[in-house]
Amino acid sequence: MIKGRDKIRAVVIGGSAGSFPLMGKIFASLPSDFKYPIIVAPHRLKHVRHGFIEALNLKSSLEVIEPMDKQKIEPGKIYLAPANYHMSAEPDGYLSLTTEAMRLSSRPSIDITLSSVGELYGEGTLGILLTGANKDGAYGMKVINDNGGITVVQDPATCMVDTMPKSAMEITKIDYVKSIDDIIKILQSVNR
Amino acid sequence: MYRFDLKYSELDKLIEDLKYRCRIDLKSYSKGALKRIVGGFMDSHNIDGPNQLAEIVTDNIGKRGEFMKALVPNKTEFFRDPGVWSYLETELPKQVAEKGTIKILDLGCSSGEELLTLSILCHDLGIQNKVELIGSEKYQLKLDEISNGEFSSKELESCENNIGRFKQGANFSNYIELKGDVFKVNDKYIENIKTQVFDITLGRAFDQFDIVFCRNVMCYLNLKKARPVYKLLSDFTKKGGMLFMGVQEDLTHSFYNRDFECLSEEYKIYKKLR
Numbered sequence: 001m002i003k004g005r006d007k008i009r010a011v012v013i014g015g016s017a018g019s020f021p022l023m024g025k026i027f028a029s030l031p032s033d034f035k036y037p038i039i040v041a042p043h044r045l046k047h048v049r050h051g052f053i054e055a056l057n058l059k060s061s062l063e064v065i066e067p068m069d070k071q072k073i074e075p076g077k078i079y080l081a082p083a084n085y086h087m088s089a090e091p092d093g094y095l096s097l098t099t100e101a102m103r104l105s106s107r108p109s110i111d112i113t114l115s116s117v118g119e120l121y122g123e124g125t126l127g128i129l130l131t132g133a134n135k136d137g138a139y140g141m142k143v144i145n146d147n148g149g150i151t152v153v154q155d156p157a158t159c160m161v162d163t164m165p166k167s168a169m170e171i172t173k174i175d176y177v178k179s180i181d182d183i184i185k186i187l188q189s190v191n192r
Numbered sequence: 193m194y195r196f197d198l199k200y201s202e203l204d205k206l207i208e209d210l211k212y213r214c215r216i217d218l219k220s221y222s223k224g225a226l227k228r229i230v231g232g233f234m235d236s237h238n239i240d241g242p243n244q245l246a247e248i249v250t251d252n253i254g255k256r257g258e259f260m261k262a263l264v265p266n267k268t269e270f271f272r273d274p275g276v277w278s279y280l281e282t283e284l285p286k287q288v289a290e291k292g293t294i295k296i297l298d299l300g301c302s303s304g305e306e307l308l309t310l311s312i313l314c315h316d317l318g319i320q321n322k323v324e325l326i327g328s329e330k331y332q333l334k335l336d337e338i339s340n341g342e343f344s345s346k347e348l349e350s351c352e353n354n355i356g357r358f359k360q361g362a363n364f365s366n367y368i369e370l371k372g373d374v375f376k377v378n379d380k381y382i383e384n385i386k387t388q389v390f391d392i393t394l395g396r397a398f399d400q401f402d403i404v405f406c407r408n409v410m411c412y413l414n415l416k417k418a419r420p421v422y423k424l425l426s427d428f429t430k431k432g433g434m435l436f437m438g439v440q441e442d443l444t445h446s447f448y449n450r451d452f453e454c455l456s457e458e459y460k461i462y463k464k465l466r
Binding site for chain 1: 197200222223224225228229265266268272274353357408410411412414415418438439440441442444445
């Protein structure tokens, strides 16, 4: 049980390329009637446009989509940031895909996705930051926290590289520091 | 330090202020993107808040120019999406052989990376004298960057990477001259480019083109403002001509999508049917 779970309206997840197997494990554990949109920003290679989404769809019972620009956010779908685009949630409730400069050497930028979802859904945001090798995502988690959302990071002790969750813990209040199995339990609990 | 925490209410007030004070109309932008652009400008110019930004942009002509240039995000790369250029490498000679000469418009060309990539490709194909290249952007200040042809050397690695994927063994350094922190595209690739000031949210089609590039431009417009621009894309494209959009853009929201047949779902290349 986590505090404020009844308010959740959207889940946003960030992590570096190394978090890909963990994302697969998380999606494989979610029920097909999961009620909320899951918006995902992984660090990924810009020229590798295929394979990532196909692999996740094999594991997930929810549909995993690389959205088109201005695609409406709908419950029960997983939106994966496409290679070489920043993905953000717009105030009108759709996803925007833009090409401005990289942030922290990354496009997609985890900060951009996390912060925009945090602003759109406010206290209805559940933000999750997984293993990663730079500070991208820390600021996004701060915005989620500032807007009343719930923040969860992967326990640094269980990370392949712990820079990402540790950076978030340094600059903002993190509500829960959990292993992947416990993060899955949190997601299952908010769906009840 | 990021300025993502510029609130949407502050952004709305800034949009009104700038329209009233200096006739800069920002209402067409997708709000999330505009917030990042404005925040980034405030960061890089050490501006403390939206009120100070409005004052600076109103009172300081130089800063206003810099702000207007910042409002047009760069497309960031030469040879972005290598598959697009492979497609054109085959298509352009066919069109020139069929029509004699062709006209290409890059609508919302920003600082010109894709326009210059087109020029490089036409030269390599030996058809540069058969292709008229026109780039349009809403501010002359931005178009001036194309005639300078200078770009940050930080982008070089990305350019080399892209061109290597487009054509094995190709070398981007063949097309440029290194000048310290910047590289300059060789003059011959700049000389055959024409530019025209044009605001896609206000203007009407000024001509028709065999090929229209409008890649990663619509994504900076909000949905309400984007809808009329889809008509403009149709108006600019000759019957039988081709429209290139960004690989994550499409014509879903267009009332004119029946005017087009999709030739490449992967690269969002369309042919105008009527």
